[in-house]
Amino acid sequence: MKYIGRVLLTLGIMMGVGIVLQAKALADTNSKVTDEQLLQIKQNCTDIDASLMRIHADDALLRVELGRLYESIITDLMAPLNSRISINRLDSSTLVSTTSDYQNDLNTFRSAYQNYEQLLSAAMKIDCKNEPVKFYEKLQDAKKARQAVHKASLQLTADIKQYKHSFDGFVSSFHKEQK
Amino acid sequence: MSPTETHTDEHTSRYVSKHRFIVFITSAIFVAMLLVLVSMSLYASSGAAQLDLSRPGYSSVRAQATEDTQTTVPAFSSTGPIDDQTLSDFRERYDKAAKQATSISVFGDDALSDASLQISPDRAQAR
Numbered sequence: 001m002k003y004i005g006r007v008l009l010t011l012g013i014m015m016g017v018g019i020v021l022q023a024k025a026l027a028d029t030n031s032k033v034t035d036e037q038l039l040q041i042k043q044n045c046t047d048i049d050a051s052l053m054r055i056h057a058d059d060a061l062l063r064v065e066l067g068r069l070y071e072s073i074i075t076d077l078m079a080p081l082n083s084r085i086s087i088n089r090l091d092s093s094t095l096v097s098t099t100s101d102y103q104n105d106l107n108t109f110r111s112a113y114q115n116y117e118q119l120l121s122a123a124m125k126i127d128c129k130n131e132p133v134k135f136y137e138k139l140q141d142a143k144k145a146r147q148a149v150h151k152a153s154l155q156l157t158a159d160i161k162q163y164k165h166s167f168d169g170f171v172s173s174f175h176k177e178q179k
Numbered sequence: 180m181s182p183t184e185t186h187t188d189e190h191t192s193r194y195v196s197k198h199r200f201i202v203f204i205t206s207a208i209f210v211a212m213l214l215v216l217v218s219m220s221l222y223a224s225s226g227a228a229q230l231d232l233s234r235p236g237y238s239s240v241r242a243q244a245t246e247d248t249q250t251t252v253p254a255f256s257s258t259g260p261i262d263d264q265t266l267s268d269f270r271e272r273y274d275k276a277a278k279q280a281t282s283i284s285v286f287g288d289d290a291l292s293d294a295s296l297q298i299s300p301d302r303a304q305a306r
Contacts (some may be wrong), residue, residue, distance in 0.1 A: 037298050044297040051297075053236065061240040062285060064230055069280050072252050077273050080257035086262045093294075108224055118230045136298070143291045152285040157281045164277060169213050171266055 033136045052124050052138055056117075063113055074099065078163060082115060090174065094166045094174040102159040109152035116145035183246040 033041075041048065078099045085092035123138035195202050222228055232241050252272055259265065293299040 003232065014283070037293070040298050048296050048298065050293070057237050057240045058198060059286070060229065060232060060234075060237050064244060066280070066285060069276065073273075073276050073280060076252050076254040077269070077276060078254040081269055083257040084255075084259060085261060087258065090261060098294075114226045114229050139296075140289065141290070146286055146291055147288065149262075150284075150288070153285050157237055160277050160280055164273065167270070167273065172269075174261065174266070 014061045033133055037136065038132045041128050041136060045128040045132075048128055051122065052120065056120055056124065059117070063117075066153070067110070070109070072101055073160065074106065078102065081167075085170070090170075092170070095163065095170060098159060098163045098166050100165065102156065103111075105152065105159055107153045109149065111154055112145070112148045116142060116149050119145045 059171040082092050082096050082099055085095065085162065119142040123135060123142050126135040126138055228234070232244055252275065252303055255272060289295055
């Protein structure tokens with residue numbers, strides 16, 4: 001009897017946990033998209049698709065142009081200056097450190113954009129008229145990924161400014177040494 | 180090796196000898212398909228796909244892509260002395276590049292917002 005009681009209690013606890021988890025999952029799904037939004041998605045599906053295609057193409061162009069500029073800054077400016085300073089046996093440690101941070105953040109930017117583009121492409125492949133919930137969820141994922149790209153670009157901007165600051169510091173110390 | 184395995188190997192090598200041309204063509208096609216799979220996988224995973232403006236979905240912006248010279252900066256020489264003129268030259272180049280790279284905020288939230296994609300429920304209520 002005791003054994004049966006324990007088994008029943010264990011089963012009851014497991015069922016309770018299962019019901020709670022299921023309710024939470026349903027609540028999460030329901031909180032992501034409202035009925036009004038679903039209706040909007042179905043009604044404006046063609047326009048939404050056209051907007052996403054335009055955004056996708058514009059972002060690609062921006063990525064190519066911006067990526068080229070970011071690469072050029074490190075390849076044609078930062079690295080040569082660091083090298084030149086080292087060859088002249090001057091202290092370039094701060095500049096090198098900032099360059100290293102910039103390189104890491106550039107890699108982060110590249111990965112973040114790749115992830116964003118893949119998620120956006122996946123969202124665009126979903127038929128928003130027939131699968132509006134799935135479409136909306138994928139779109140939210142793409143939105144979060146885009147925020148990550150934005151954050152990475154802000155970090156690169158900060159690194160560019162930091163390098164300028166380090167360069168100004170180097171110039172000041174260079175002038176002091178000359179005196 | 181067992182007699183059955185030996186017999187199978189002999190049968191296989193006799194078959195290959197008899198149909199050398201077909202086996203060669205089939206192997207070549209198989210190797211080509213394998214290499215295509217490998218290269219497509221690299222194309223997707225390396226990030227090259229995101230930069231390839233020749234993709235069908237990017238036809239509208241292809242013409243807008245500028246020449247390399249318009250977005251890259253003139254390279255600073257990695258050899259030579261460090262003096263006031265050099266530092267001034269570098270500062271000028273760097274300021275120009277930095278201005279291009281930092282002047283606008285990119286990949287903001289607005290583009291994929293519910294409002295701009297006409298998914299916002301406020302639009303439904305407004306109607």
